[in-house]
Amino acid sequence: MTPQVGQAFSLDRMMAVLIKEFIQLTRDRVTYAMILAVPVLQMLLFGYAVNGDPRHLPTALLVQENSAFARSVVTSIANTSYFHITHQARTPAELDRLVRTGEVQFAITIPGDFTRRVLRSDKAQILIEADATDPTATGSALAALAQLPREALRHELTGAAARPAGPAQPFEVVVHRRYNPENVTSYNIVPGLLGIVLTLTLVMQTAIGVTREQERGTMESLLATPVQPLEVMIGKLAPFVIVGVLQTAVILLVAKLLFDVPMSGGWLGFSLGVLLFIIGSLGLGFLISTLTRTQLQAMQLSVFYLLPSILLSGFLFPFRGMPEWAQALGSIIPVTHFLRVVRGALLKGQDLADMMPSLLALAVFVCAVAALALARYRTTLD
Amino acid sequence: MTVAIDVQGLDKSFGGRRVVRDFAIQVEQGRITGFLGPNGSGKTTTLRMLCGLLTPDGGSGTALGFDIISESWEIKRRTGYMTQRFSLYEDLTVEENLQFSARIRGLDRRRERVDSALADLGLAERRKQLAGTLSGGWKQRLALAVATLHEPELLLLDEPTAGVDPQARRDFWDEIHVLAARGLTVLVSTHYMDEAERCHDIAYIAYGELLARGTADEVIAGAKLSTWRGEGPGVDRLSNELMKDPAIEMAAPFGLALHVSGSDPQAIERALAPYRRPPFHWSRTEPTLEDVFIHLMGGARDNFQ
Numbered sequence: 001m002t003p004q005v006g007q008a009f010s011l012d013r014m015m016a017v018l019i020k021e022f023i024q025l026t027r028d029r030v031t032y033a034m035i036l037a038v039p040v041l042q043m044l045l046f047g048y049a050v051n052g053d054p055r056h057l058p059t060a061l062l063v064q065e066n067s068a069f070a071r072s073v074v075t076s077i078a079n080t081s082y083f084h085i086t087h088q089a090r091t092p093a094e095l096d097r098l099v100r101t102g103e104v105q106f107a108i109t110i111p112g113d114f115t116r117r118v119l120r121s122d123k124a125q126i127l128i129e130a131d132a133t134d135p136t137a138t139g140s141a142l143a144a145l146a147q148l149p150r151e152a153l154r155h156e157l158t159g160a161a162a163r164p165a166g167p168a169q170p171f172e173v174v175v176h177r178r179y180n181p182e183n184v185t186s187y188n189i190v191p192g193l194l195g196i197v198l199t200l201t202l203v204m205q206t207a208i209g210v211t212r213e214q215e216r217g218t219m220e221s222l223l224a225t226p227v228q229p230l231e232v233m234i235g236k237l238a239p240f241v242i243v244g245v246l247q248t249a250v251i252l253l254v255a256k257l258l259f260d261v262p263m264s265g266g267w268l269g270f271s272l273g274v275l276l277f278i279i280g281s282l283g284l285g286f287l288i289s290t291l292t293r294t295q296l297q298a299m300q301l302s303v304f305y306l307l308p309s310i311l312l313s314g315f316l317f318p319f320r321g322m323p324e325w326a327q328a329l330g331s332i333i334p335v336t337h338f339l340r341v342v343r344g345a346l347l348k349g350q351d352l353a354d355m356m357p358s359l360l361a362l363a364v365f366v367c368a369v370a371a372l373a374l375a376r377y378r379t380t381l382d
Numbered sequence: 383m384t385v386a387i388d389v390q391g392l393d394k395s396f397g398g399r400r401v402v403r404d405f406a407i408q409v410e411q412g413r414i415t416g417f418l419g420p421n422g423s424g425k426t427t428t429l430r431m432l433c434g435l436l437t438p439d440g441g442s443g444t445a446l447g448f449d450i451i452s453e454s455w456e457i458k459r460r461t462g463y464m465t466q467r468f469s470l471y472e473d474l475t476v477e478e479n480l481q482f483s484a485r486i487r488g489l490d491r492r493r494e495r496v497d498s499a500l501a502d503l504g505l506a507e508r509r510k511q512l513a514g515t516l517s518g519g520w521k522q523r524l525a526l527a528v529a530t531l532h533e534p535e536l537l538l539l540d541e542p543t544a545g546v547d548p549q550a551r552r553d554f555w556d557e558i559h560v561l562a563a564r565g566l567t568v569l570v571s572t573h574y575m576d577e578a579e580r581c582h583d584i585a586y587i588a589y590g591e592l593l594a595r596g597t598a599d600e601v602i603a604g605a606k607l608s609t610w611r612g613e614g615p616g617v618d619r620l621s622n623e624l625m626k627d628p629a630i631e632m633a634a635p636f637g638l639a640l641h642v643s644g645s646d647p648q649a650i651e652r653a654l655a656p657y658r659r660p661p662f663h664w665s666r667t668e669p670t671l672e673d674v675f676i677h678l679m680g681g682a683r684d685n686f687q
Contacts, residue, residue, distance in 0.1 A: 217469035221528075223435055224463035225486050226455055381435050 030297040034304065041304075045311045045326070053140050054321025057105040060087035060098045064112035069156055073110060073126060073171075076152035082141035083108075095129075099178060101354045102340060105131050105138065105320060114171070118153065124171035132177035133347045134188045137318035145173050179262075179347045187262065190255045191342045192315045194248060194274075195335045199281055199309050200302075202244050206237060206285025207298035215294055220381065229377045233370075237282040244278035255346075264349030269359065272352075273341030276362040280334055283369035290376035309335040337361040384411040386536060386567035387432060389443025389450060394427050394436060394590075401427045403590040405441070409569065409583075411535075414562050416581030417571035420679050424590040425571040426466060429538045432569070433461045446535050457536070459487070462529035466540040468521050472514025476505050476524055479513050480531060487532040499527045519550035526554065530561065537561065539570040543577065555580050575672045584671075586678055593678045602674050608647035609669040610654060612640040614661040627653040632676050643673050 026032060059077075063070050077083050087104055089095040095107045109127040117124035128145065130138040149169040157170055180187045213219040222232070255261040285302070292298045310316055312330035319330060330336050337358040344350035344358070352359075387409035394402040402424040409415050417425045430436040432445050434454025442449070448456040470479045480499055484492040500506045503523050508516070513524060522542060529537065539558075543551045555577065562568055562582075570581065578584055584601050586594040594601045612620070618635035624642060625633050629649030633642045644650045654664055669677075 216472070217465060217467040218471055220435065220465050220467075221463070221469040222486075224433055224458060224461070224465075225483075226458045227486050379434075380437055381430060382437055 028294075028297070030292065030300055034300045038304065038307070041307060045308065049322045049326035049329075050311060050317045051321035051323075052136060052317060054137055054318045055081050055141075056084040057082060057137065057141055057320050058086040058103065059083040059106040059108060060089050060095055060104040061085050062089040062092065062095045062107065062109045064110060065114055067115045069115045069118060069153060070110045072156055073114075073148070073152045074108075076148055077108065077145075080141070080144040080148075082144050099129055099131050100348055100350060102131060102344065102348075106141070118157075118170050121170070125174050126171060127174045127176065129176040129178050131348075132180040132183060133343050134314070134318050135180065135183040135185055136188075137320060138177070139183070142175055142177075145175070148173055179264075186259045187347060188343065189315075190251075190259050190261050191346045192313075192339050194251045194342055195277070195313070195338045196306075196310060196315060197247055197251060198244055198274075198277060198338075199306055199335055201247065202240055202278060202281040203285040203288065203305060204299060204302040205240055205243070206282050207288040207292070207302050208295050210236060210286060210289030211292055211295045211298040214289075223379060223381065229374055229379060233286060233373065233377065237279075237286065240282050241275075241278055244281070245274070248274050248278075261346060263346050266345030266348070266350045266352075266355070269341060269350060269352045269355040270345035272359055273338060273345070273355065273362060276359065276366050277334065277338040277341075280362060280366040280369055283366060283373050284334075287369050287373040287376060290373060290378075309333055312336070314339055331361075334362060334365040337365075385409070386411040386413075387443070387445050387569070389432070389441065389445070391441035392428065392431055392438045392443070393440035394424070394431060394438055401590050402431070402438075405587075405590065405592055406443075407585060407592060407595070409567060411567050412562055412565045413582045414558060414568040414570065414580070415583045415585055416578045417569060417585050417587060418573070418578055418675060419587035419593075423587045425587055426540055427590075428587070429463075429540055429569060429571060432457075433463050433536075433538055434458050435463075459532075460534055461536045461538060462532070462534035463538045464525050464529045464540060464542050466544070468525060470513050470521075470525060470528060473512060475510050475512055476500070476516070477509040479524065479528060483528045483531050489532055495531060499531055503527050519546050522546050522550065522554065526557065530566075535566065537566055537568045539568065541571050541573065543572065543574065551577070575670070575675075578671055586675060588679050593681075594674070598671055602669055602671060605669065605674040605677055606645060607643050607669040607674055607677055608645070608650060609641055609643040609667050609673055610650065610664050611636075611667040612642060612654075612657070613638070613663045613665075617662050620657060620662075624653065624657075629653045631680060632673065634673070634676055641667075641670075641673055643669055643677055 061074065063074070074085070078085060083106060087098055089098060089107070092109070095109065098104045099107045107129040109129075111125065111127070114124055114126065128142070130142060132138050149171050153170050177183060213222065256263065284305070288298055288301045288305075292301055308329070312322065312326055313319070313333050313335040314330065315335065319327065319336065322330065340358040341355050341362070344355050385408055387407065390406040392402055392405040393400065405424070405428060417428070419425055427436060431438045432450060434450065434457055437451065442451065444450060445457045446460050450457065471482070474482065477496060477500065480496045481492065484495055489495055500509050505520070505524065508520070513521065516524060526542070543554055546554070558568055558570070570577070572578060579598050581598070583596060584594065584598055585592055586601065594604060596604060617640045618638060621633035621635060621640060624630050629644050629646055630642055630653050631644045633640060642650065642654065658664060
């Protein structure tokens with residue numbers, strides 16, 4: 001095609017488009033907010049909250065002898081700054097429960113014959129059990145223990161106690177990486193992905209699905225019929241419950257077949273958690289749709305919600321690696337609790353009682369969004 | 383007479399702008415009432431308040447004997463509402479749209495009703511076609527079928543024939559008259575004068591106020607307007623000049639002719655005197671509905687400002 005007269009690039013015409021684009025950008029307040037809020041939020045979260053080398057991880061202690069040696073070992077462990085002794089367990093069973101429910105990241109056992117064996121150079125051991133569901137959270141801490149046997153008893157083992165001969169180190173640190181002995185990262189990520197996938201599809205799909213009716217004008221016709229808010233809400237959301245359940249099944253299948261993720265049980269709690277999370281996410285999508293006018297806005301708000309769900313929930317980065325304010329923020333996010341349920345069930349085989357706090361949090365989430373969504377839903381166009 | 387709609391003092395504001403003010407109207411059952419008025423005059427808002435889609439800020443009244451505020455659910459059950467924009471599901475087929483409407487209104491004999499609606503519409507062959515792919519005229523017929531599937535007692539139509547060809551409009555109005563003959567009360571907003579003349583009654587609204595009410599003849603007579611018709615080459619270009627005379631409230635070209643109107647016939651005669659020369663020819667004529675509306679709109683704007 002030969003160019004016609006005046007067909008050359010025109011700065012004026014280009015400017016016309018450019019100016020129009022700028023005006024439209026400022027018209028849509030949600031877009032405007034997102035342009036500014038998203039980078040700031042990302043920087044704050046990535047910059048301050050995310051920490052790949054978490055320290056001060058909660059640790060439970062079971063000391064079966066009251067001795068200077070034991071106290072020194074404990075002090076040395078605390079001095080690494082990776083371990084923060086939060087619980088003193090009295091029995092091995094209590095210690096086990098603390099790890100299983102995820103209240104602590106580590107459990108340290110100093111056996112009753114520790115001092116005696118150290119002095120006799122008779123294979124003295126302390127046991128550190130790590131909740132290794134998230135290898136990132138435990139990796140650095142366990143690495144820091146390498147120096148422990150050489151350093152911990154330096155002061156005690158002098159003079160008369162100094163051992164003339166024997167092994168190079170006075171005792172051995174036995175590490176049990178529980179739930180994920182081979183430190184496979186995908187064991188942690190793949191179940192977590194379930195939470196992210198469900199959030200992404202369900203929140204966004206419903207938010208967009210309802211706003212589409214407003215945008216296309218079909219909501220006006222719908223509101224002119226005698227249909228009630230709860231009828232609309234359940235009718236619109238129920239199909240997506242099936243979508244969510246299907247997605248869960250597919251992800252579980254792939255996790256098993258391709259990634260060989262352990263499935264230790266806890267199916268009752270798991271199912272309950274999945275159901276609550278699906279319903280809650282749908283309710284949230286519905287709520288978002290009552291706050292937005294266009295599909296684009298609904299999508300942007302969904303992304304806005306997804307971001308902290310990925311960064312602050314413990315999905316990508318260890319939850320306990322975050323500063324306290326970020327952990328508090330993360331505790332409000334439903335995905336955080338859902339991840340605990342999923343990982344607890346698949347990796348740890350938690351029973352219903354172990355998951356109860358997370359399940360309750362999810363139940364609160366469901367009730368809150370449902371109530372808010374229904375309160376926000378208008379049966380009129382006012 | 384049975385009153386289908388009886389409302390008083392309706393008020394509605396959006397963002398501080400009063401769209402409907404102190405609106406009162408009575409509509410007799412089985413009548414077709416045309417809502418006319420300039421854009422933004424509150425026609426859509428009024429229709430929406432009548433069927434419970436909007437809550438009035440003030441005022442009260444009944445539709446079909448039910449309170450428009452506290453019993454809007456009962457009104458919704460008995461009302462068909464056709465929105466200004468095509469508002470059916472474009473990604474559902476013709477048949478699916480009808481079925482959805484039948485279900486949501488809890489109708490019995492659904493299949494029968496949908497089939498007969500499809501047959502009445504002449505849409506039986508297009509039942510599997512997506513509603514979004516229908517042409518403007520068919521969309522509008524489908525929308526009417528959906529709005530009347532539950533045999534409502536009140537039908538609210540918001541500019542139902544915008545963008546529809548004359549034949550389809552004519553068919554549409556025939557259908558509306560058939561429905562009204564069965565006792566259905568119809569409120570229809572429109573900008574078309576020929577449609578206004580097809581209504582039993584007219585309500586002229588401008589800037590949220592009801593300015594004229596009655597049959598077309600009553601409205602014309604009530605305006606007490608005197609109109610002259612000017613003909614001759616170039617007469618249509620005189621309007622700006624003529625409008626400078628305060629006696630002439632309106633000078634509007636009608637094709638090649640010019641309609642000049644005002645309230646005082648003698649003053650208009652005086653104003654026209656300089657133009658009573660060839661090639662122009664002036665004759666007294668009856669004002670049309672359009673003359674009256676333009677006159678009313680001008681008056682209302684003066685009040686509004």
